[in-house]
Amino acid sequence: MFWTSYFLAVLALVLAWPVPVLLSRAEWPARAPFMAMVLWQAIALAGGLSMIGAMLVYGLEPIGDNLIAGLRSLAGMVLHNEPTTALGFWHLFALSAAALLSAHLVFTLLLTYVKIERQRRRHRELLALLASPSDDGPGTVVINHESPVAYCLPGGARSVTVLSDGLMAALEPAELRAVLIHENAHLSQRHDLLLWAFAAWRQALPWFPTTRLAQVAVNSLIEMLADDVALRTESKGTLIKAIAIVASGSARPVERFGPPGTSERDSSPEDSSLSGTGGADSPRTTASRVSRLLSPKPPLPAAQRALVLAASAMLLAVPTGLLIVPGFLG
Amino acid sequence: MASLGELERAVMDLLWAGQEAATANKLRDLLAQDSAATDGIAGHQGKDLAVTTVLTVLSRLEKKGLVERERGTRPHRYQAVSSRADHTADLMHEALGSAPDREAVLARFIGSVSESEAATLRKLLGKN
Numbered sequence: 001m002f003w004t005s006y007f008l009a010v011l012a013l014v015l016a017w018p019v020p021v022l023l024s025r026a027e028w029p030a031r032a033p034f035m036a037m038v039l040w041q042a043i044a045l046a047g048g049l050s051m052i053g054a055m056l057v058y059g060l061e062p063i064g065d066n067l068i069a070g071l072r073s074l075a076g077m078v079l080h081n082e083p084t085t086a087l088g089f090w091h092l093f094a095l096s097a098a099a100l101l102s103a104h105l106v107f108t109l110l111l112t113y114v115k116i117e118r119q120r121r122r123h124r125e126l127l128a129l130l131a132s133p134s135d136d137g138p139g140t141v142v143i144n145h146e147s148p149v150a151y152c153l154p155g156g157a158r159s160v161t162v163l164s165d166g167l168m169a170a171l172e173p174a175e176l177r178a179v180l181i182h183e184n185a186h187l188s189q190r191h192d193l194l195l196w197a198f199a200a201w202r203q204a205l206p207w208f209p210t211t212r213l214a215q216v217a218v219n220s221l222i223e224m225l226a227d228d229v230a231l232r233t234e235s236k237g238t239l240i241k242a243i244a245i246v247a248s249g250s251a252r253p254v255e256r257f258g259p260p261g262t263s264e265r266d267s268s269p270e271d272s273s274l275s276g277t278g279g280a281d282s283p284r285t286t287a288s289r290v291s292r293l294l295s296p297k298p299p300l301p302a303a304q305r306a307l308v309l310a311a312s313a314m315l316l317a318v319p320t321g322l323l324i325v326p327g328f329l330g
Numbered sequence: 331m332a333s334l335g336e337l338e339r340a341v342m343d344l345l346w347a348g349q350e351a352a353t354a355n356k357l358r359d360l361l362a363q364d365s366a367a368t369d370g371i372a373g374h375q376g377k378d379l380a381v382t383t384v385l386t387v388l389s390r391l392e393k394k395g396l397v398e399r400e401r402g403t404r405p406h407r408y409q410a411v412s413s414r415a416d417h418t419a420d421l422m423h424e425a426l427g428s429a430p431d432r433e434a435v436l437a438r439f440i441g442s443v444s445e446s447e448a449a450t451l452r453k454l455l456g457k458n
Binding site: 112119120123126127128130143149150154164179182183191196199219223226246247285 | 338339342418422425426434435437447451
């Protein structure tokens with residue numbers, strides 16, 4: 001019990017700092033983006049689990065030989081007013097912290113979902129008024145703007161891919177096809193769920209290196225996954241050219257018409273961050289995508305893929321096992 | 331009957347094109363003119379378009395914060411809160427801007443690019 005909490009605390013620390021730093025510097029994720037994505041998810045889940053688990057196990061130590069027995073005694077104290085004298089200050093502190101952290105994580109996940117959905121709905125409303133349907137099939141619309149822009153707005157059956165006039169003018173038909181396939185891959189592979197989960201993860205624990213590194217890595221990995229889908233039907237040269245044209249065009253800052261604050265949306269303070277261009281995260285994504293396409297490395301060998309998968313499974317199994325198994329054995 | 335979505339779009343188009351605020355009656359007449367002018371077959375918005383429908387559309391647009399009503403006058407006169415170009419710029423800001431809390435809203439083909447990186451890419455393009 002005692003050692004379990006220390007082990008989980010160490011695991012949480014390792015997953016919060018050195019492991020994500022090493023993984024974000026590694027070069028193999030570009031050779032196996034899907035496996036890397038699985039590993040990042042395992043790191044995030046195992047990290048959260050061992051953080052909460054460590055505090056829980058430490059706090060319950062005096063009142064139970066294992067987690068399940070401890071939780072049962074705790075339930076007795078909470079529900080039936082049994083004496084809590086067995087628990088010292090630090091035990092109660094750890095238990096409260098575990099409860100707060102769990103609530104914080106779940107709440108942030110939900111809050112992030114609501115925020116993202118609200119912004120998407122607003123965006124969709126405006127698109128319905130401003131964009132016109134395109135010839136490239138249902139779910140694709142064109143917006144009148146000179147910057148070459150392509151993006152998709154996920155939303156289940158109402159997902160929409162948006163292209164700008166500037167993009168249609170700048171790209172050859174094959175390049176445009178590559179862009180559309182890329183965006184549709186985001187939608188069909190449900191990358192929005194990954195973006196949501198890791199945005200919430202970062203929002204919840206912004207001061208942990210792991211959450212920032214994970215979000216940056218995931219943003220970059222989903223682009224690689226979508227590129228790989230585009231490469232199944234379009235040539236590498238076409239895709240590189242499309243990326244280069246769009247990237248070189250979109251570096252220009254967007255002109256803002258009218259003073260800020262004219263529209264209702266600008267009234268909330270967080271929106272002021274919209275005017276800032278160039279987050280610290282994204283630029284490397286484009287560079288790494290292009291270099292990955294320009295000088296391709298062979299995909300990761302099957303044995304190493306299996307190793308990554310096994311490591312991910314272990315990461316999830318070890319904290320879960322440590323928390324639950326002693327309860328069944330005892 | 332045209333869907334409310336189509337009508338919202340048509341009403342916004344009129345308000346964005348017009349210089350000054352318009353009443354629901356005026357908008358109804360303009361909508362009737364438009365559909366008569368474009369085609370007779372699908373002229374479903376024609377004369378049978380009721381002013382109350384236009385008012386419904388306007389109140390929906392008002393709720394979305396796209397249209398505002400002039401207070402004090404009767405009948406009420408409506409106008410767009412901001413121009414079409416303004417709204418487009420807003421959308422493009424969301425699409426091109428990279429505020430961290432916006433990252434998850436949409437998936438761009440290209441994330442934000444630094445000026446130096448763009449220059450490198452332009453050079454690359456020149457070589458092709």
